[in-house]
Amino acid sequence: MPDKQRKRQQTRAGRSGRGSSRRARSLQLAAGAEDDVAGEPGVLVAHHGVAVDVRLRGGERRPVKVRRSSGHVVGDRVEVFGERLRRLERDSELRRRDAMGRVHVVAANLDVLGIVVAPKPGPPAGFIDRALVSAASSGIQPLLIVNKADLDGAGALVAAVRRTFVEGPGGVDLPLLEVSAKTGEGLEAILRFLAQGPHRGAFVGTSGVGKSSLVNTLLPEVELEVGAINELSGLGRHTTTTATLHPLSGGGELIDTPGFRDFGLVDIGVRELSRFFPGFADILGTDASGHDSKHACRFNDCRHLVEPGCAILEAVAEGALARARWERYRDLLTELEALA
Ligand SMILES: Nc1nc2c(ncn2[C@@H]2O[C@H](COP(=O)(O)OP(=O)(O)OP(=O)(O)O)[C@@H](O)[C@H]2O)c(=O)[nH]1
Numbered sequence: 001m002p003d004k005q006r007k008r009q010q011t012r013a014g015r016s017g018r019g020s021s022r023r024a025r026s027l028q029l030a031a032g033a034e035d036d037v038a039g040e041p042g043v044l045v046a047h048h049g050v051a052v053d054v055r056l057r058g059g060e061r062r063p064v065k066v067r068r069s070s071g072h073v074v075g076d077r078v079e080v081f082g083e084r085l086r087r088l089e090r091d092s093e094l095r096r097r098d099a100m101g102r103v104h105v106v107a108a109n110l111d112v113l114g115i116v117v118a119p120k121p122g123p124p125a126g127f128i129d130r131a132l133v134s135a136a137s138s139g140i141q142p143l144l145i146v147n148k149a150d151l152d153g154a155g156a157l158v159a160a161v162r163r164t165f166v167e168g169p170g171g172v173d174l175p176l177l178e179v180s181a182k183t184g185e186g187l188e189a190i191l192r193f194l195a196q197g198p199h200r201g202a203f204v205g206t207s208g209v210g211k212s213s214l215v216n217t218l219l220p221e222v223e224l225e226v227g228a229i230n231e232l233s234g235l236g237r238h239t240t241t242t243a244t245l246h247p248l249s250g251g252g253e254l255i256d257t258p259g260f261r262d263f264g265l266v267d268i269g270v271r272e273l274s275r276f277f278p279g280f281a282d283i284l285g286t287d288a289s290g291h292d293s294k295h296a297c298r299f300n301d302c303r304h305l306v307e308p309g310c311a312i313l314e315a316v317a318e319g320a321l322a323r324a325r326w327e328r329y330r331d332l333l334t335e336l337e338a339l340a
């Protein structure tokens, strides 16, 4: 791990480790760890069900037994006390909903969400909007990745995304990369993006857009491990459903999330949609926790559809926000409300 990142993680761990925040403290108590003794700080890098691997500060990996229901996930900052773990407060969580509707945390403390789309299969209507809102409401920076640049239609998809989100009044500064896991085109740019920061990223995208192909190409050593597993047991890497955290040689980290195949992010609520819709946050003054401190609209519970004194509608009327983007918001809101 680059020094800068290590330092940042140490500072963060130190901050939370002092128990200054109520949440960190309650976690300590829940874990039953000794309050005064400092454990060895580390990051949870792999979860094997009844044991986890912790990467300690010096880079050493230490296996620690955990209960299956312990709730630890990859990316968690922890302190190790012999056979015990104390989990520190999380900055962010990547969540998904399973087929039964239960919410699971897939990984913690990531700061970049690679939203992967492709010309084939193309993104379902509203997919990118939802992913952007999900990322923003989780405090994770989005990185839009158009994969399969080698296929016809990739350029048109990039242009469409630019037109919809980036260009025009009220556009957002969305990092957008065109890549091909097949030819290798543009993959350097993903690595550079993660190295600057340095960032810890994970990919989401609908089935078939090439998430696994990207991970395999970006993390060649993972594939080697996979080869070995295949030989011994005949099991592929996708038979495991737990995430793994990998350092990238140039800096930054990538969380591989096998089993996290479909979009699967926790469905966004009506409230998140209006506060974190691309281009809305600035007008509403939305802060990281979703609070719109400006009270820009006349009504606190404004849905930005027809309400008088609505800052969003005013921005559209004044040409400060692209009407087409607001229309996407209106359509998604209508869809969400129909589901609720
Ligand atoms: N032409 C082309 N095909 C690609 C590219 N990347 C992936 N593919 C192909 O797309 C298909 C799906 O790739 P995966 O990596 O399995 O996609 P995924 O998003 O991980 O899919 P799930 O595991 O179902 O979520 C495979 O046949 C890949 O070979 C690319 O850059 N160009």
Ligand SMILES: [Zn+2]
Binding pocket: 297, 298, 302, 303, 304, 305, 307, 309, 310, 311, 312, 313
């Ligand atoms: Zn409004």
